Amino acid sequence: MPEASRPAPRNAVASLLLIAGVVAFSAAAFAYTAGWFSPERLTPQKLVDGFDLRSPPPLGHRRNHAKGICFTGVFESNGSGSELSRAQVFVKGQYPVIGRFNLATPDPNADDAKVRVRGLGVMISTPDGQQWRMAMIDPPFFPVATPEAFHALQIAAASKEPDAMAKFAGAHPEFAAFGGWAKSAPWTGSYVEERYNSLNSFIFTDGSGNDHAVRWSLAPAAQPVPVPPEELAKRGPNFLESEIADRIKSGPLRWTMLVTVANPSDQTADPSKAWPEDRRSVEVGSLIVQRIEPERDGPCRDINFDPAVLPNGMRTSDDPFPAARSSAYRVSYDRRTAEEKDYPRTATGSAQ
Amino acid sequence: MTNIPRFTPLQRTLHWLMGVCILAMLFIGVGMASTVAPKSLTLVAIHKPLGIAILILALIRLAVRLRYGAPPLPADLPEPMKLAAHLSHYALYALMIAMPLIGWAMLSAADYPVVLWPSVWLPQVLPQSASLHTALWNAHFFLAFLFFALILMHFAAALFHALIRRDGVFDAMGPVLTHNEVAPAE
Numbered sequence: 247m248p249e250a251s252r253p254a255p256r257n258a259v260a261s262l263l264l265i266a267g268v269v270a271f272s273a274a275a276f277a278y279t280a281g282w283f284s285p286e287r288l289t290p291q292k293l294v295d296g297f298d299l300r301s302p303p304p305l306g307h308r309r310n311h312a313k314g315i316c317f318t319g320v321f322e323s324n325g326s327g328s329e330l331s332r333a334q335v336f337v338k339g340q341y342p343v344i345g346r347f348n349l350a351t352p353d354p355n356a357d358d359a360k361v362r363v364r365g366l367g368v369m370i371s372t373p374d375g376q377q378w379r380m381a382m383i384d385p386p387f388f389p390v391a392t393p394e395a396f397h398a399l400q401i402a403a404a405s406k407e408p409d410a411m412a413k414f415a416g417a418h419p420e421f422a423a424f425g426g427w428a429k430s431a432p433w434t435g436s437y438v439e440e441r442y443n444s445l446n447s448f449i450f451t452d453g454s455g456n457d458h459a460v461r462w463s464l465a466p467a468a469q470p471v472p473v474p475p476e477e478l479a480k481r482g483p484n485f486l487e488s489e490i491a492d493r494i495k496s497g498p499l500r501w502t503m504l505v506t507v508a509n510p511s512d513q514t515a516d517p518s519k520a521w522p523e524d525r526r527s528v529e530v531g532s533l534i535v536q537r538i539e540p541e542r543d544g545p546c547r548d549i550n551f552d553p554a555v556l557p558n559g560m561r562t563s564d565d566p567f568p569a570a571r572s573s574a575y576r577v578s579y580d581r582r583t584a585e586e587k588d589y590p591r592t593a594t595g596s597a598q
Numbered sequence: 599m600t601n602i603p604r605f606t607p608l609q610r611t612l613h614w615l616m617g618v619c620i621l622a623m624l625f626i627g628v629g630m631a632s633t634v635a636p637k638s639l640t641l642v643a644i645h646k647p648l649g650i651a652i653l654i655l656a657l658i659r660l661a662v663r664l665r666y667g668a669p670p671l672p673a674d675l676p677e678p679m680k681l682a683a684h685l686s687h688y689a690l691y692a693l694m695i696a697m698p699l700i701g702w703a704m705l706s707a708a709d710y711p712v713v714l715w716p717s718v719w720l721p722q723v724l725p726q727s728a729s730l731h732t733a734l735w736n737a738h739f740f741l742a743f744l745f746f747a748l749i750l751m752h753f754a755a756a757l758f759h760a761l762i763r764r765d766g767v768f769d770a771m772g773p774v775l776t777h778n779e780v781a782p783a784e
Contacts, residue, residue: 261761268757269750276746279625281632288634375719377711393634548726549709554639558716562639570634572642579708580735583728 288394290573294581296400297352306589307354309578311365311381314348315437315487316544319498319535321370327530330458330505331450333559334372336530343533344369346546347437347490350383358486359478362428366442366464367551368533376557379550381571382442382464385431388517389424393570420518432472435481437490438499439470446553446571447514447563450505459508459563461521464501464533491538499535504528514563543591550579602766603669612659613771619652620694624746646701647714653698660691672765683755686748693745697738704734 281287297309304312320340327336335341349356350363365383372378390396395418402414415421434440442464450458478485493499507526508514541547554562554572562568582589605613623645630641671680703723705712707730712720724730760768 258762261757264761265754265757269754272750272753276625276628279632280628287632289632290634290638293634375721548728552710555711561716562636564636566634566636569636569639573631573634573638580732583708584732584735586728586732 288397288570290570290577293393293397293400293570293574294577296397296404299400299404301352303581304352304354306582306585306587308348308582310352311348311350311367312352312354313356313358313361314346314365314367314541314546315490316539316541316546317343317345317347317535318537318539318545319343319345319533321368321503321531321533323531324529326528327505328453330452330460330507330528330530331559332453333378333450333557334374334376335370335378335557336559341370341372343371343535344545344549345533345535346541346549346551347486349486355483357479357483359475359481359483364437364440364442364486366437366440367546367549368464369549369551369555372557374557377555378557378560379552379555380444380462381551381553381575382444384440384442385424385427385445386443387423387427387520388445388567389421390418391420391516391518393566395420396570420516423518432470433475433478434470435473435478435485435489436468436471436493437486438468438493439466441465441470442501444553445517446567447508447517447565448556448568449561449563451559451561459512459514460505461508462503462505462530464503467500467502467532487540494535494538501533501535503530503533505530515565517565517567542589548583550575552576602769604770604772605668606662606666609659609662609666610771610773612655612662614773616652616655616659616694619648619655620745621749623648623652624742624749627742643713646705646712649698649701650714650720652694656691656694656698660695663691669770672763672767675763675765675767686751686755689748690745690752693741693748697741697745700734700738700741704731704738707731707734 277283281289294309297303303309308314319342321335321343322340323336323338325336325338327333330336346367348365348367349358349361350365351361363383363385365381367381368379370378390399398418399414399421402410405411415425444462447459447461450460452458482488490499505528506521507528508521509525512521512525513519539545552572552575553568556562604610626641626645626648630638630645671683675683702712702720706722706724707727709722709726712722714720756768756771759765760772
């Protein structure tokens with residue numbers, strides 16, 4: 247193109263400054279979005295780092311609920327859940343499950359008798375290619391009301407200041423109820439005797455498009471037998487895992503899934519507050535555990551029981567925890583899968 | 599009045615549409631990874647279908663480019679700038695196609711579902727594998743920043759052509775002609 251045909255150039259310096267400005271502004275906007283100018287933003291990385299404050303991270307393992315054992319089985323739906331959600335998992339039938347019993351501790355070698363909170367991760371797959379993943383625990387309510395309060399709890403629990411926990415409890419009055427539960431609730435000698443609760447609220451949508459705010463629980467078929475913790479301490483550091491591995495030999499283990507429906511006046515945003523006992527509860531089916539496998543080579547090992555993985559017909563509510571848990575679980579997953587060499591499979595185990 | 603060779607209207611439409619999508623995609627990506635707030639789930643829910651949309655648009659765009667080509671760069675453009683222009687465009691095409699595929703494969707290697715719409719779940723394209731997941735995660739992460747850096751260079755180069763060289767390169771892809779009407783074909 248001949249030079250002469252071009253319009254006269256504008257002020258080149260001004261143009262260069264404009265170009266530099268556009269590039270700098272774009273880069274700054276990107277950095278802002280990524281949180282580089284917002285050190286106060288609660289990131290999933292901070293939440294996961296919060297579990298490492300008291301002890302070095304358990305390389306290759308989940309950053310919390312690090313100790314666990316895998317199972318496979320089925321969810322046997324009785325069809326009743328269809329009145330609440332159109333998800334295929336509530337159509338009468340059996341659907342395969344991969345799951346994990348676990349302890350709420352960042353220590354994969356923790357003593358079973360020393361961990362107060364027990365958990366259950368479940369992934370149900372349905373023929374339509376969708377999944378329902380959940381991670382539940384056995385207290386009837388969550389210790390704190392918000393993800394920010396949970397992070398404050400992590401910091402207070404790791405603090406060397408003697409009054410850190412007292413200060414935390416003062417600022418988060420909901421925490422007292424959890425302390426009461428931890429002191430007074432009976433311990434049992436088995437994963438099989440625990441009731442596991444979603445705690446978080448979700449929205450189910452039925453076939454007519456109506457929404458229902460729900461929480462759910464898995465109630466054990468086995469009768470809970472209270473055992474004092476000092477008695478449990480004598481059973482060895484892994485008594486929960488050996489007990490369930492023994493118990494499965496006499497047949498499958500069952501839980502009933504109960505979906506509790508909120509009344510219109512019930513809040514759904516705060517999992518530290520249980521709903522009143524008289525709320526409608528729908529028995530939607532049974533979890534049947536058929537096979538127990540050690541985690542190291544087990545099918546649950548590299549599954550993220552991300553509570554935001556929900557089939558069509560379920561979604562998150564205004565409860566902020568599923569989003570926070572989902573983002574933190576993913577960071578934990580990214581870290582532990584990158585550390586596979588620190589938690590190698592046995593020679594006979596193979597990547598599935 | 600010089601004849602300013604331009605991309606076809608279809609190519610220009612694809613370029614600007616994809617430019618908006620890709621910029622949104624990169625901002626959504628760094629945003630969703632940096633917060634535990636409920637909006638992170640919303641952003642994730644946009645990131646996946648938008649990524650697949652970009653993949654489809656990029657494949658269409660590649661086919662259109664192969665069919666219709668591109669206007670030549672100005673003959674007086676210095677060789678290093680020509681080389682930079684060609685290489686950066688190869689890189690941009692490669693990233694437009696590779697990034698969604700890497701993301702899809704990364705989710706598959708973690709056994710995460712790829713949910714486009716509540717009722718549309720894509721199949722897994724890889725078996726679950728910790729080592730593959732780690733490699734793909736690293737690729738997705740670092741290539742995203744490379745992609746953004748290339749786009750910034752692309753901005754700078756486009757404005758350099760538009761404001762300083764005023765050589766018609768910007769107009770070839772511009773949504774509207776900034777100063778010259780296209781002369782009738784020779």
